[in-house]
Amino acid sequence: MTRPVIRIVTDSNSQIPPDLAERLGIVVVPLTVTIDGVAHQEGVDIDADAFYARFESGAPQVSTSQPSPGTFAAAYQALAVEGAEAIVSVHIGSALSGTVNSARLAADGSPVPVRIVDTGTASFGITFCAWEAADAAAAGATLDEVVAAAERVSGLVGNVFVVAALDLARAGGRLVEDEAGPPTGAIPVLTLAGGAMRTVGQATDVEQAAKTMAEHVRSSGTSLRVGVSVADAGTLPLVEALEALLGDAPEVREIIRYRVGPSVGAHTGPGAAGAMFYPALA
Numbered sequence: 001m002t003r004p005v006i007r008i009v010t011d012s013n014s015q016i017p018p019d020l021a022e023r024l025g026i027v028v029v030p031l032t033v034t035i036d037g038v039a040h041q042e043g044v045d046i047d048a049d050a051f052y053a054r055f056e057s058g059a060p061q062v063s064t065s066q067p068s069p070g071t072f073a074a075a076y077q078a079l080a081v082e083g084a085e086a087i088v089s090v091h092i093g094s095a096l097s098g099t100v101n102s103a104r105l106a107a108d109g110s111p112v113p114v115r116i117v118d119t120g121t122a123s124f125g126i127t128f129c130a131w132e133a134a135d136a137a138a139a140g141a142t143l144d145e146v147v148a149a150a151e152r153v154s155g156l157v158g159n160v161f162v163v164a165a166l167d168l169a170r171a172g173g174r175l176v177e178d179e180a181g182p183p184t185g186a187i188p189v190l191t192l193a194g195g196a197m198r199t200v201g202q203a204t205d206v207e208q209a210a211k212t213m214a215e216h217v218r219s220s221g222t223s224l225r226v227g228v229s230v231a232d233a234g235t236l237p238l239v240e241a242l243e244a245l246l247g248d249a250p251e252v253r254e255i256i257r258y259r260v261g262p263s264v265g266a267h268t269g270p271g272a273a274g275a276m277f278y279p280a281l282a
Contacts, residue, residue: 072106161274
């Protein structure tokens, strides 16, 4: 029995690096990021470097919005022209963005079947879901099997991170009330679960922060795929220390470095670094 040609679509909030998207054959539809009243397409006319440069003269006013149904429709049409016989569209959680709704509206008019996956997560967690979908499609899985692969991952993704610009996180209502603030000179190491940030530990320097983060990742399972995030250049010492600790860890299967782009950086600001991870399915 011949399997249909299945292609994967995601959105730019996934933060998927361009080389990984190319390797997996994943098409990325950009979110709109509005900075001081000017709209930009994430990854098209604004990248992470240009975004964080806007903070050098003070915090800009930043907001994000989902792609239009027309943008998704164009992506689906282009894939159909390329030979796709079905599409699995994997996106930021519907509780966090209207992206899933836009994709569904576009799917109704697609020339080929489109299945929408609401990952219930954000950032590189979306990439993990799309990654497993792409792997399943490449292995000859059925459409239902490809969708199931993406959906299974969504409940497995963990995270750990440091956010220097905690005032932005508090302004977004994402810090729970008992996280009043770290001891003077300490760096809070955080995890996001159930819509709230909670403290994993406190660190007094980059090395201790990296160690706390690495321990959290390693305690989360085996055969882990790990995405290590870089926002602005100031986060590199922490990122490099974390990568060094995870590089030879027996629990870690693969490490990918990715940038914290505008649609995520709008909520975290400069200075964010961390890791997202899950136990790979195959």
